[in-house]
Amino acid sequence: MKTLSENRAFGGVQGVYTHASEACGCDMTFGLFLPEEAERGAVPVIWYLSGLTCTHENAMVKAGAQKWAAEAGVALVFPDTSPRGAGVANDEAYDLGQGAGFYVNATEKPWAPHFRMWDYVTEELPRLLFNAFPVAEERQSIMGHSMGGHGALTIAMSFPGRFQSASAFAPIANPTASDWGRKQFSAYLGKDEAKWAQYDATLLMKKRGFDGPILIDQGGSDQFLDLLKPEALAEAMAARRQGGIFRMQKGYDHSYFFVSTFIEDHIGFHAAALYD
Amino acid sequence: MKTLSENRAFGGVQGVYTHASEACGCDMTFGLFLPEEAERGAVPVIWYLSGLTCTHENAMVKAGAQKWAAEAGVALVFPDTSPRGAGVANDEAYDLGQGAGFYVNATEKPWAPHFRMWDYVTEELPRLLFNAFPVAEERQSIMGHSMGGHGALTIAMSFPGRFQSASAFAPIANPTASDWGRKQFSAYLGKDEAKWAQYDATLLMKKRGFDGPILIDQGGSDQFLDLLKPEALAEAMAARRQGGIFRMQKGYDHSYFFVSTFIEDHIGFHAAALYD
Numbered sequence: 001m002k003t004l005s006e007n008r009a010f011g012g013v014q015g016v017y018t019h020a021s022e023a024c025g026c027d028m029t030f031g032l033f034l035p036e037e038a039e040r041g042a043v044p045v046i047w048y049l050s051g052l053t054c055t056h057e058n059a060m061v062k063a064g065a066q067k068w069a070a071e072a073g074v075a076l077v078f079p080d081t082s083p084r085g086a087g088v089a090n091d092e093a094y095d096l097g098q099g100a101g102f103y104v105n106a107t108e109k110p111w112a113p114h115f116r117m118w119d120y121v122t123e124e125l126p127r128l129l130f131n132a133f134p135v136a137e138e139r140q141s142i143m144g145h146s147m148g149g150h151g152a153l154t155i156a157m158s159f160p161g162r163f164q165s166a167s168a169f170a171p172i173a174n175p176t177a178s179d180w181g182r183k184q185f186s187a188y189l190g191k192d193e194a195k196w197a198q199y200d201a202t203l204l205m206k207k208r209g210f211d212g213p214i215l216i217d218q219g220g221s222d223q224f225l226d227l228l229k230p231e232a233l234a235e236a237m238a239a240r241r242q243g244g245i246f247r248m249q250k251g252y253d254h255s256y257f258f259v260s261t262f263i264e265d266h267i268g269f270h271a272a273a274l275y276d
Numbered sequence: 277m278k279t280l281s282e283n284r285a286f287g288g289v290q291g292v293y294t295h296a297s298e299a300c301g302c303d304m305t306f307g308l309f310l311p312e313e314a315e316r317g318a319v320p321v322i323w324y325l326s327g328l329t330c331t332h333e334n335a336m337v338k339a340g341a342q343k344w345a346a347e348a349g350v351a352l353v354f355p356d357t358s359p360r361g362a363g364v365a366n367d368e369a370y371d372l373g374q375g376a377g378f379y380v381n382a383t384e385k386p387w388a389p390h391f392r393m394w395d396y397v398t399e400e401l402p403r404l405l406f407n408a409f410p411v412a413e414e415r416q417s418i419m420g421h422s423m424g425g426h427g428a429l430t431i432a433m434s435f436p437g438r439f440q441s442a443s444a445f446a447p448i449a450n451p452t453a454s455d456w457g458r459k460q461f462s463a464y465l466g467k468d469e470a471k472w473a474q475y476d477a478t479l480l481m482k483k484r485g486f487d488g489p490i491l492i493d494q495g496g497s498d499q500f501l502d503l504l505k506p507e508a509l510a511e512a513m514a515a516r517r518q519g520g521i522f523r524m525q526k527g528y529d530h531s532y533f534f535v536s537t538f539i540e541d542h543i544g545f546h547a548a549a550l551y552d
């Protein structure tokens with residue numbers, strides 16, 4: 001692992017690191033914010049999964065999350081959203097290939113060799129993180145935006161006991177029923193839709209739910225509402241009696257201005273669960 | 277109008293008043309909390325509609341709402357839930373007749389002569405209130421519990437511009453699809469289900485929504501979840517992009533212990549809208 005940069009921020013350190021990834025078969029870069037408390041021992045950690053077209057950097061520089069993480073004494077990890085590089089398959093569309101890993105393990109050509117973001121985010125990067133940094137494996141929460149909200153919710157529900165809380169901004173909530181999902185799952189996973197279900201937050205909510213609190217924020221003026229399908233997740237959460245909060249934030253769109261407005265609430269929500 | 281009692285409470289006055297009601301054809305009793313600020317001028321008002329079996333008194337003595345209303349400087353009005361008295365029709369069941377008005381105007385025998393709670397709560401009692409007390413007609417919000425949550429939401433959506441905000445605890449969310457609703461609407465409104473739709477919060481949400489923020493709290497261990505159908509309302513709110521918050525409160529049941537736990541949030545939510 002190589003350190004690309006480390007900057008003092010809010011009394012802690014915002015670092016960027018790169019490493020050769022076995023899961024993705026390429027170098028992968030991630031951001032990690034460690035609060036001041038990490039100088040004295042392991043701190044809880046919140047995973048932040050980003051959306052389409054993002055790298056590790058977007059949320060790190062635009063979400064305004066570090067201030068609240070510093071106040072709460074929790075670390076933030078910002079993984080990239082896909083494998084990258086000249087040897088990695090890609091597509092001209094913004095929503096397929098590099099920058100659009102969708103947090104799945106691809107099984108189809110030409111994606112299968114590199115597009116294994118599920119394994120990267122749930123196995124390889126955690127192993128590296130807990131070995132190399134003062135973060136507490138037994139105190140993790142997870143959140144994300146858009147495609148990353150989809151990732152956060154599906155991962156949270158797939159590893160019972162691992163995460164104390166989960167939250168999402170404008171998640172792709174029901175990808176098996178959306179053009180943000182059907183297109184990518186067809187490409188990465190093939191035509192058998194039975195294999196898609198494990199990567200759909202609404203279907204997972206119907207099937208098993210999450211053993212902790214969930215917070216969802218959705219902008220009421222989000223330009224992608226028809227693709228995100230928040231109503232499917234809202235219905236499934238209520239029908240499951242899932243402990244949590246679903247908020248429709250009137251007038252807000254899909255941007256980081258929306259995320260940065262409510263990130264304080266999300267970090268506070270996770271901190272409450274992590275220190276419970 | 278006759279004063280039944282007035283008690284100093286939280287610097288203001290908790291009063292109980294009775295009057296001959298034209299809408300209901302009987303004497304009707306209601307509670308009114310006026311904060312200290314009402315001594316100097318008109319204050320905003322929050323309507324609190326109660327649930328099955330309740331009178332004006334239950335929420336007034338068990339919800340713990342006055343403390344927060346006093347802090348916010350808003351009045352609270354607690355209407356009864358049905359007409360009452362020896363000359364008023366009734367039924368042996370707890371969920372039909374006296375104590376179970378369902379906030380509708382009955383059209384069927386034997387209910388039609390007295391069971392006009394819709395008109396009472398939306399016309400007659402407001403007129404009396406704004407004439408007799410220092411409450412500001414242009415600053416109203418509405419909330420309720422269970423059957424009263426149903427009343428609050430349906431009334432809020434039926435009078436655009438009247439209420440700045442609406443909230444509910446465990447509302448009967450989709451009565452046309454529930455035994456809490458179908459039984460009563462059949463009795464009060466007759467067999468033509470087309471006439472029921474105006475009294476169903478989920479159907480109104482699908483049709484028009486509410487022009488202000490909505491807050492819903494639902495207990496995750498509510499013993500009546502199958503009758504309340506929160507998932508129908510959650511789906512309709514998200515599909516409508518209704519500005520608001522839907523919270524599933526894990527472990528809470530249908531009781532006033534649930535209401536009193538979160539009443540601070542609801543009063544604060546309304547106060548923010550009323551002073552906006």
